[in-house]
Amino acid sequence: MNSLSDEDKKNLIVRLRRVEGQVRGLQRMIDQEKYCVDILTQINACRGALKKVGLKILDRHVNGCVKNAISQEEGEEEIISELMDVLDKFTD
Amino acid sequence: MNSLSDEDKKNLIVRLRRVEGQVRGLQRMIDQEKYCVDILTQINACRGALKKVGLKILDRHVNGCVKNAISQEEGEEEIISELMDVLDKFTD
Amino acid sequence: MNSLSDEDKKNLIVRLRRVEGQVRGLQRMIDQEKYCVDILTQINACRGALKKVGLKILDRHVNGCVKNAISQEEGEEEIISELMDVLDKFTD
């Protein structure tokens, strides 16, 4: 169980399928010896897209699981400390 | 033509194939309503792996194309300004 | 009013005073024409220290203001959307 609606799920899977295609494209670019800067630009695009997907899920998580844990006073400390850990890594 | 050796290419493609698998895994995680924090952890792993691939390519590009352009005094200004642009985005 | 304890405040101000000293040190390094890579290393140190200060404040904010807004059902939507905005920029 998580905090994503059916529409969120559809939307995120579409975006991730696109990222998957970009990562496959990266392999082709390397195999075909494309110009390094073009490969790096594509890598930046993938990382940016993954970051956006992450921010969306983060938003849903805070608005869902975190909010529920707090309002029901159930496991709120764990869920917040877990959120902080994942944020720490997300900002690397 | 770029600055990657055959070994670099093999190594980078293996790593990107792994990232591709992780991105496919992300779609499954979302479809199967896995816990948001686990999805975010996987996203962080993908972004970290792509960053490492990018740094490797950057290294090869500077040691190859950029170095050649400078030592042959051919298009060095363009290649350096292009490098700076891609670095700017890479650090986002 | 914010979510920082007196000890947090003391601790954060000490850390920020150190960052202030590092930024002053950076000006001296530039003035005295120190080696670029050493300047960049110092810049990385400052940015890393500021990130840590930010993560600490974020932690306190979520555990304080955000948690209170949710458990008192008062302005929780605004406070969460505001949190997401600041996170978005924090991850740049």
Added chain:
Amino acid sequence: MNSLSDEDKKNLIVRLRRVEGQVRGLQRMIDQEKYCVDILTQINACRGALKKVGLKILDRHVNGCVKNAISQEEGEEEIISELMDVLDKFTD
């Protein structure tokens, strides 16, 4: 000796003096218990400004020291591997 012109130096020191003022402002904000999100916004501004200063110095370093080392074939390997190390940390 580094790769910064007198104008670069003046410009960078002005920008760093502004960052120094912002970091001092951060200490005041914490002392005066300003709202966490406003403090975080100010931290983001400082980090962004430091990043821009870093990119400028990086640009000058590549166009100066790195370029010279390569065209004079003197210590080019060390200078490039050193550049890669600092880039690695800069992208954190």
